[in-house]
Amino acid sequence: MSILVGPELHPSLVIPDLGQRRRESALLDMLRRARDAGRVRDPELARSTLLARERLGPTSPGRGVAFPNARSLLVDEACWVLARSRRGIEWGAPDDGAVHLVLMVLSPSEASIEAHHELLSRAAAALKPARTRTRLIEADGADGLLALAREVLG
């Protein structure tokens, strides 16, 4: 049996009420948080990488969630960044719905594709149950959101 130890969701990397309506602005706000936490350099440039990833195919599978992700030279340490938007963000999701939960997955360029996909799979699995998504959207404040997100991400 193998046990994967992933990054712990850091309190400063949880944004309980993201004010942005546009995907580009939302990504930049999240990357600035990651920069402030010492995980990412040059948020504007890192956003270009994440937008290139969106060109590869939208990172929202629908259901109000999105998983922007990339391996990048600009990432110093693998991390998750979680943001919640009560108003919703236009993301180009296949169901045309707005995104209310964004779980960003960042890996350094040295990470293997498999390791990065493992983190991505964990993020997607965590937000798959509709009940979990509802609980995250209704969680009280940053502390409540962080505690619940840590619980579901394992």
Place this chain on the structure above:
Amino acid sequence: MSTLERLAQLHDHDLLLEEARATGTPQRLKALGLSLSGVAAVERARHALAHGAERRWMMAYDRARARYGRGMVAVRERVCAGCYIKMPTSAVPAGDAPVLCESCARVLYWRPTT
């Protein structure tokens, strides 16, 4: 966009394309509800980045990429993330200008951390 930023973007586009072309990636992403419909668009963007880069730096990038699989690496804590050699004490991050690792000749992404 500075030469350093252009090369960093080129590198990240190469990583994206490597991921998209890797065996198993489409199936893995499909299981997550994600698709890879835009490979051609990323290839075009990669081409534009390469076309706009200074020739001497593109040659250095391509040479390192052919040898190591990656043309560019980050410097973290003054250590080249490619060959793990420590930068000389006299060396300083050059801002927007790329530099080559004196040991492995990869292009370095080395900016002062603030």
